[in-house]
Amino acid sequence: MASLFGALLIVLFTCHVWYLTYVHFDYxxxxxxxxxxxxxxxxxxxxxxxxxxxxxxxxxxCMIVVVLLHGLALLELLDFPPVLWVLDAHAVWHFSTIPLPFLFYSFLMDDSLHLLTVKAEYRKEE
Structure with missing residues (x-):
């Protein structure tokens, strides 16, 4: 089932890129x-x-990272003129996303440790 869903996503993305490249680039x-x-x-x-x-x-x-990333994406959508002719919305977006990978990495480490523990417990039961 996951493979079919992945294949569907690949087809949709390919159609999207094909349309933008060969039919009409519509921003x-x-x-x-x-x-x-x-x-x-x-x-x-x-x-x-x-x-x-x-x-x-x-x-x-994970919840904090997801909510902040999508909230900060509003800087990309709701563009504003540069502050002091230097910091525009895109620059502020890039700067504000710097700490998020560290928190997400911490989540991934915790989840990996949890999965290793569950796998070890499962093997003990066998």
């Missing part, structure tokens, strides 16, 4: 498609986090 369509995929990504991750929050106490790290 509005491209932005709408990116925002839609971003919202689906946000809802999917938050759904996974909420589903697993009772079982995985470190899931809050």
């Amino acid at each position: 509005g369509y491209n932005m709408a498609a990116n925002v839609l995929i971003g919202l689906i990504n946000l809802l999917w991750w938050l759904g996974w986090c909420l589903w697993n929050r009772a079982r995985l106490p470190y899931v809050w790290k």
Whole structure:
């Protein structure tokens, strides 16, 4: 099932790129498609986090990263003129995302340790 879903995503992305490259490059369509995929990504991750929050106490790290990344994406969408002719929305977005990979890495480490523990417990039962 996951392979079929992955294949569907590849086909949709290929059609999107083909349309923009060979039919008509429509900036509005491209932005709408990116925002839609971003919202689906946000809802999917938050759904996974909420589903697993009772079982995985470190899931809050993932939730913070997902919400902040998507919230900070508004800097890309709601552009503003440069402050002091230097800091525009894009620069502020890049700067503000610097700490997020560290928190997400911490989540990944916690999740990996949890999965290793579960696997070790499963092997003991065999």
